[in-house]
Amino acid sequence: MSLSREHAADLSPDTVVVAAGRPERSHDQPVNPPIVLSSTYFGTGALSDGDRGYGRYANPTWDPFEEALAQLEGAELPGLLYASGLAAVSSALSLVRAGGVLVMPTHSYAGSLAMATELAAKGNLELRTVDIADTDAVKSQLAPADGKPADMLWIESPTNPMLGIADVRALTAAAHEAGAIVVTDNTFSTPLVQQPLSLGSDVVLHSVTKYLAGHSDVVLGALVTSKPELRAELLHHRIIHGGIAGPFEAWLALRGLRTLALRIERSQASAAVLAERLGTHPRVESIRFPGLPTDPGHERAKSQMKGFGSILCIQLAGDGTRSGADAADQLVRALRLWLPATSLGGVESLIERRRRHTGEPLSVPDNLVRMSVGIENVEDLWADLEQALKALDR
Ligand SMILES: *Cc1c(COP(=O)(O)O)cnc(C)c1O
Secondary structure, eight states: OOSOHHHHHTSOHHHHHHHTTOOOOOTTOOSSOOOOOOSBOOOOSOOOTTOOOBTTTOOTTHHHHHHHHHHHHTOSSOOEEESSHHHHHHHHHTTSOTTOEEEEETTSOHHHHHHHHHHHHTTSSEEEEEOTTOHHHHHHHHSOTTSOOOSEEEEESSOTTTOOOOOHHHHHHHHHHHTOEEEEEOTTTOTTTOOTTTTTOSEEEEETTTTTTOSSOOOOEEEEESOHHHHHHHHHHHHHHOOOOOHHHHHHHHHHHTTHHHHHHHHHHHHHHHHHHHHTOTTEEEEEOTTSTTSTTHHHHHHHOSSOOSEEEEEEOOOSSSOHHHHHHHHHHHOSSSEEOSOOOSSSOEEEEGGGSTTSOTTSOTTEEEEEOOSSOHHHHHHHHHHHHHHTTO
16 A cells, blocks of 8 residues: 555644555556456465455455445554444444443444344343443443453443443443453544544544545445454454455545545534524533533543544424424425435434334334434535424414
């Protein structure tokens, strides 16, 4: 690859997203990596370490993205791409030994929580869920006075969809003291906003589907670690469980990554403007956005994030004629520019009432609407919200 890890470490991440993962600079080589469509590779005799061998073990199309992600997260080893964020979750959870204890946020990504709950129901592991923003509560689950210490701490910060902020430094220190591995799902922040390895995490997880690919046209996941023994175990899991990335998706993700810095800059700025305005709107009962000085996670977010992300959550007020949940549904339907759809992190602004999903935890309020701010003009986004909020008066 033409950008070395040492050189990348001296550059701003805004530059690394553009420069990383390009082919060697030799005369007449393409400036972008090719898509390699091959299920197998020429070879005779025994395979040695680093040989590709077969399409489930390796594909050269993965390498540029895996290297770029490592450089962005400040990792010492290439990342690992997966078929989806959930395939990456599955691989990460395989690090919990049989019967081991997993501590996970109550408000984790619903799919991660569902997978952990199923594994626990089958007796494969013991699941302890906890409010990840409550550092003391997490500590007591990691090393209870009268119970087994944890094998793994799962961190999401900000949480989905409650936008709680975990004290990542304090939690990773406590987890390591208890002998647990720490996995941080960094999907909401991206490495441009938060670098969990530098805060002490052992493994970083991404749903590449979201900000990294950024155009809502790819489903992909990734893991990153600087620990050779963990990476070897994860790679082995990927090979034998087969949750590998398609080459076309990997190529699209790298293409999407090129504009990540610009997209994040714009969407974070717009989210801050919208949060400010929504926070004082009479139809909005409450708002969560770590960028607001009044938000309970604000100080913590400031200490470990560069910016505050571009997801915000509002709870709609009910009135004499309808409940807050009905008002939320009506708001979503009245929008003309915001897209009523799940997911987040794309160029387009997305909005949904979370409890429309039957699997959403009941601890998520039924009038809560999650908004993923895209890169459209912020005044257009606001005008659309304003007209839809006004329509609630009719
Ligand atoms: C979407 C998401 C996932 C799952 O990723 P997929 O690509 O949908 O499989 C995991 N964690 C978070 C925080 C997510 O938003």
